[in-house]
Amino acid sequence: MNDSDLIKGSIEGDPKMQEALYQKYAPKMYAVCLRYAGNNDDAQDLLQEGFIKVFRNLEKYRHEGSFEGWMRRIFVNTSIEQYRRKVHLNSISEQEERGIEDASVSVLDQLAERDIVQLVQELSPGYRAVFNLYVIEGYSHKEIAELLSISEGTSKSQLARAKSILQKKVAEFLGVQRKQANR
Template sequence: MSTQLPTYSDQQIIEGCMKSDRKFQELLYKKFAGKMYSVCLRYAGEQNSAQDILQDGFVKVYTNICKFRSEGSFEGWVRRIFVNTSLEFIRKKANLYVAQEPDANSMVNYDENGLQKLMKEDIMELIQSLSTGYRTIFNLYVVEGFSHKEIAEMLNISEGTSKSQLARARYILKERLETKMNYNTNINFNAAEL
């Protein structure tokens, strides 16, 4: 989404959007659509739902932009709207806590160097492969940086549940990561043999 945007500051774009000027609304869309779509994909897990969230999120941004108080970064405010929209979508459409995955206490060894080699798309794919509950808590804690207390309030669960779900999410991710790295290594090895 790095198209040639006219040189408008965030403040100018915000003021234009406050006047419901389509030109500035489109500028805001072009500026944040890529990042926010990736947020939606991380929470939704699939494209159709992510696009629904993206559309609802932008409409919320435009209709609530007068409430932005410039106390934090504008991007942070926009991101928070998309995270909340994603959570609303998940509450409506999905069952947050369904799967009982393997015991999180059992350790899985993985190669950190291998993790470094993984592409962003691979990590994204791994996170999307998690069940809704694990994916949500992992995103909120690891990527967005919320505390367990905040997550518990947002999802109306206990802090203990949030911690245990995160541990299980990590376990599954590492397990799948190792599988993926082995798969990639085998591919590379076979490619080298050829």
């Protein structure tokens, strides 16, 4: 069944079509939620909240661009709203921003996706949100600043700190993996 049929049936209130739409997209949208959530339970909550918004707003979908992309934006925005309710980032001065190094995270290529997701989930909510928005979703620092009500400098510093922390976590993770392999 194609997206147009699922959308039309869901708008008309057909429970089978709504269930089919949910089943088709829940795994992908759960992955989006998991990147922003601190744990599986929070990701499940975001998933449910996101689908409620999707079903309430299906009539607003204009069939421009991909339906999955439209849904993804809803789930990212739902995650950001949840983040805003829970966390406030501290702004930093431009002088502090200049002192932060932007560390390379190329070692991430050596890890499995589930390992990377786990390491990203271990970041504080602020670092995790900025990292996901910039690295995964492709937002600019200006857009992130607007979404999270922070300065561009804070967004840049949060990203740099997130990358630095991830780099250390990856090094530790790979060190443990090597030790286990050498046994």
